[in-house]
Amino acid sequence: MTTAKLTQATKHWDIFCTVVDNYGDIGVTWRLAKQLAAEYHIPVNLWVDDLHSFSHILPSLNPALRQQTFNSVNIFQWNNPLDISYVAGSVVIEAFACELPEQVKSVIDKLHNQAQSVAPHWLNLEYLSAEDWVDGCHGLPSTQPSGIKKWFYFPGFNRKTGGLIREKNLFNERDQWQANPNNKMALFKQLGLRGIHVDDTVVSVFSYESPALTALMAQWQTLAKPIHALIPKGRSLTSVAPLLPVDVNDLMPGQQFKMGNLTLHILPMTDQIGFDRLLWSCDFNIVRGEDSFLRAQWAAKPFIWHIYPQEDDYHLVKLQAFMRIYCDNLAAEISTAWCEVNLAFNQGDQQAVVNYWQQLHSVILPLQQHALNWPNNALNDADLASRLVQFVKNS
Template identity: 70%
Template sequence: MINMPRANHWDIFCTVVDNYGDIGVTWRLAKQIANEYSIPVNLWVDDLASFSHILPALNPFKKVQSFSGVNIIHWAEPLPIGFIAGDVIVEAFACELPEQVKNQLLHLHQTDPKSVPIWLNLEYLSAEDWVEGCHGLPSLQANGLKKYFYFPGFTAKTGGLICEQNLFAQRDAWQADTANKLQLFNELNLKGIKAEDTVISIFSYETQALATLCELWQQGAKKVHALIPKGRSLHSLTHLLPCEIEALVPGQKIVHGNLTLHILPMTNQQSFDRLLWSCDINIVRGEDSFMRAQWAAKPFIWHIYPQEDDYHLVKLEAFLKIYCDNLAPEIAENWSKLNLAFNQAQQSAVDLHWQNLNPVSLPLLQHVKQWPINAINDADLATRLVQFVKNS
């Protein structure tokens, strides 16, 4: 094999799982590394069709294209272009590197060990205590190569959280003027929403807990607008829909008492952030939306991805513990029980805890505003990741 020249870039590999979660995280990370640290990034993605839902300008049939300073390459077997190892290779969420890449790494290891890129496995986000002890640990592979496990997290001893450097300033400027959210709703063809109405975004998995909340809202004293994209959330609300989910169109609204369901169009990541900034409450799922809901500084419910033996509830409780640390005990207890009940589809409990929790109470609003400042821990994930590479 010919010794390939080294290139000063990073390669990030991502397999698309659950349509938007994994690619949402890796796309944000790739953009931030390229734009804030001027590091060339190749983002290898196996499913460009799903990716194009959050990057509408992406051509799902084009093998190589560039956006926001990132080269996006269709990850197929064999790879559509020749691979030249750069400074860093990132496996997003334990995806398996292509054999072509592993063979090149092994060749470099055998001929010039000092030229082997730093190989990282970017793990899923967790607030569990054990993450601190595992973050940054090397793992010697059977072929002699070394791979590091990089764990995002909420403490200074973890890999940090994805957050662009100017995000909070942009959010504050947006939320300072009510006209911004009303203009956004108009651009999304969401009609009939007034500034004083309660607006809730919904991006959850299937759960009867969502149907329970909708029944509560339609009988409530105040108008509620629920903004929902076509997808998994609506499978729990078929009894409220006038037609099959496939027949719904963006901008369509369905009225039941004081509840209006609005069908959202798919948006890019910037628009999704602004949507979360504009709503009073956000119901989110997965990892990417979960973090963006926190940065939105609004109350939220996290519908975590279900796992075997209910292990996802362990992860949820670990997060609730740190998130509620500075909340008044009665608010913390009710907010935690609401999130747990939603994830366990305990319909009567969801009803009870929603009514007991005033989402716009002053202590809660103060908490959701302060939490992002505390959670970022002086350094975001991209910053810590770049520093980790330098130190390695």
């Protein structure tokens, strides 16, 4: 690798991302990079350590290429050490506490300590959380050994935080899509899904493994109204394996299995636009991690959040913090049913998830209305990219 000339060369931004759990971290950073390029005309270099996983949500990406460009974002293979020349820009973001390459930190430090040079703004983009302590930690600096400050940027649900990722036209596009049922039916056909009628209940499932999912699907088989579960190949299907007549490893997109009044459809992987439209088209979404969690909220449909498990069940603390703000103005019977079904799913409690799903079904209409109102309340006037650009200007 060659080192950069020690002056700030361009106004581009660098975003570094290590891929965790295949799609979550890269999903967030890819959306942010695209939005910065499209809406703020900022040149963005996105450095990713696992292009193969990235290609699942960006099918045109070639994992064998070290450098390529999509949606006006330059995508680089992040090898350690870097084997691509690094030129410092105006901002460098380490996503979710990933460790910057030593070459990059060296360039930043030298720019900071050299006269007549401008060091990049250095930010750590943190995970999304609704916990109270986030308000006080957002925007705090950490002075590095060289003297340069690294700023901690926390996404969040109120004006004291860094906001939430949402593209400028997203809600208008969603509303136009959902206004015409032909859109969802055309999407189902495009995905190779057969036998779904316009009034059938459709649930998308993108979760981690959970015995609660097995219990739910067993219950869905007995419902009076047809229900369709749409599941991509991956971790969710491990929980469904006991219900299937074939080995999970042999499943192919487009296959479907009818079990009572439940039809299970195997989904192909899709890009982010396709995933958003899938969430918009379903009646209920079971999602995981951070990126799909937020997109389920923007879909304005009821959902279960299967949060990433952490030691000592700390993920349940995060779940409960979000549930408090999501249910702040909900009637008790709606709030209880929704919170308990989320807790039961995350704890793998089979009996509880079935019981509370039945209660949830009895309050589904007001819950749907709440899901429709929530996105505008959660946005708090400004999205993450807008606040991030302003934060850089102010700091």
